[in-house]
Amino acid sequence: MRTITVVTTAGRPDDISMLLAQKACDELGVGFEPRKKRSVVKISEALNANVIVAGKNRYEYYPKGANVPFFFHPNSAAFRLKRIDRGEHDPLLEACQLFEGDSFLDCTLGIGSDAMVAAFVVGKTGAVVGLETDPNVAFIVKNGMGTYDTSELPLTSCMREIKVVNTEALEFLKEQPSDSFDVVYMDPMFEEVIEESNNFEALRAAGSHLSLSEQWVAEAYRVAKKRVVLKAHYKSRLFEDFGFKREVRLTSKFHYGVREKKL
Incomplete structure (x- = not known):
C-alpha cells in the first residue's frame, strides 16, 4: 500500500488553522483529513500516511512512523x-x-x-x-x-x-x-x-x-x-x-x- 500525505489541523482548530490547512492542501496537491480528536499517530496508521499538521503558529510534518515532527526553525x-x-x-x-x-x-x-x-x-x-x-x-x-x-x-x-x-x-x-x-x-x-x-x-x-x-x-x-x-x-x-x-x-x-x- 502506497504511503500518501494528508493535511490535518491541531486538536482544536480555529479559522486560521483551517486556512493554513487549505493552503497546504492546495500547494502540495493533497487531501484534507479532519482531526476528529484523533492523535496524529492514529491518523497516520489508519491512512498509511505522512501527516502535515496546520497549527496556529507553524506547520509540523510527521513522516509515516516518525516519533517527532519536523518543523521549521532557524536552528543553528x-x-x-x-x-x-x-x-x-x-x-x-x-x-x-x-x-x-x-x-x-x-x-x-x-x-x-x-x-x-x-x-x-x-x-x-x-x-x-x-x-x-x-x-x-x-x-x-x-x-x-x-x-x-x-x-x-x-x-x-x-x-x-x-x-x-x-x-x-x-x-x-x-x-x-x-x-x-x-x-x-x-x-x-x-x-x-x-x-x-x-x-x-x-x-x-x-x-x-x-x-x-x-x-x-x-x-x-x-x-x-x-x-x-x-x-x-x-x-x-x-x-x-x-x-x-x-x-x-x-x-x-x-x-x-x-x-x-x-x-
Whole structure:
C-alpha cells in the first residue's frame, strides 16, 4: 500500500488553522483529513500516511512512523550569524570562500541553516538557491522561511532572500549552464548519527537520504564557477572517493571538502 500525505489541523482548530490547512492542501496537491480528536499517530496508521499538521503558529510534518515532527526553525543559523557579525570565523564560510554578490547553490537544503549563513554573506546583490527533494520538507521550509517571525536581524532578511526549489539535485544541475553558480554545496545525510543533534534527528526521519554519485559531483563541478564544497561526517570516505580536499577539524564530527574549479 502506497504511503500518501494528508493535511490535518491541531486538536482544536480555529479559522486560521483551517486556512493554513487549505493552503497546504492546495500547494502540495493533497487531501484534507479532519482531526476528529484523533492523535496524529492514529491518523497516520489508519491512512498509511505522512501527516502535515496546520497549527496556529507553524506547520509540523510527521513522516509515516516518525516519533517527532519536523518543523521549521532557524536552528543553528541564529547564533552562527551573531558570531559572524562579531567577526568570528565560520567553517562553512571558510570552506566556501563566499563574498558579497556571489551566487550559492545548496543542493541539499534540509532545514536551511547553511543557506541562511550563505545568504547573509552574499547579501541582496547575491543569490542563494536551495534544493529539496522531498516536497513536504520543501513546503515546510519554504513556508517557514517566508513567515517565521523573529526580531533577530539579519536573520529575517536572510531567510526571505533564499529561493527554495522542490527538485532532485542532479536533475536541476543538468539544466543549468556551466559556471552558473559561484559555489555549489552539498551535504548528503550523514552515514553516522550525530547523537547531540536533536533537530537533525527530525530531519533524518523527514528528509530524503541521498547518495553522492560520480555524475552528481561531475555536474556540480561543471555548474560551479569557483568551487564545489562537500560536508560529511568525519569518518566518511566521500572526500577521498570523489576527489575532495578534506579540511580536517579536530574537534568537530563533520568535515568540509573542497574541489577548486580550475580556471
